[in-house]
Amino acid sequence: MQNYPDDQKLGVLVDAAQDAKKQALAIYSQFNVGAALETADGRIYSGFNIESSSYGLTVCAERVALFKALSEGERAFRRIAVATDTDAFCSPCGACRQVMWDYAPDLDVYLVNRAGKMEKHQLRDLIPHAFDNRMLKVPGKDEGKK
Numbered sequence: 001m002q003n004y005p006d007d008q009k010l011g012v013l014v015d016a017a018q019d020a021k022k023q024a025l026a027i028y029s030q031f032n033v034g035a036a037l038e039t040a041d042g043r044i045y046s047g048f049n050i051e052s053s054s055y056g057l058t059v060c061a062e063r064v065a066l067f068k069a070l071s072e073g074e075r076a077f078r079r080i081a082v083a084t085d086t087d088a089f090c091s092p093c094g095a096c097r098q099v100m101w102d103y104a105p106d107l108d109v110y111l112v113n114r115a116g117k118m119e120k121h122q123l124r125d126l127i128p129h130a131f132d133n134r135m136l137k138v139p140g141k142d143e144g145k146k
């Protein structure tokens with residue numbers, strides 16, 4: 001565990017992402033990713049990327065962590081750490097940004113490289129002009145319905 005004197009819980013979150021990364025089922029790409037999502041009340045849900053032989057069915061670490069949390073009834077989230085084995089800070093893919101936006105628009109996103117260094121972003125900066133449920137309201141379509 002790295003030393004995060006001002007925020008020990010962040011250290012726990014980063015460790016959880018890095019531990020998850022080691023278990024990644026990146027059997028085709030060898031591109032291991034781990035994620036750890038912290039709820040508003042401090043619970044942590046981790047996930048790693050899970051690849052399929054039908055490549056398009058692969059699911060990223062971020063969505064695995066988020067879906068685990070959602071399926072356990074969690075609805076309020078604070079931040080997510082995403083760990084990779086790259087030198088660069090690897091940002092979530094577009095699909096993950098979209099799903100995180102749908103369920104956790106105020107998320108802080110910590111990108112963790114292989115050296116354990118971090119870069120912090122706001123999700124809203126990673127997905128500008130996002131599509132979301134506000135776009136699903138078609139004038140006239142739902143009038144008169146309850």
Ligand SMILES: [Zn+2]
Pocket residue numbers: 060061062063092093094095096097
């Ligand atoms: Zn993704």
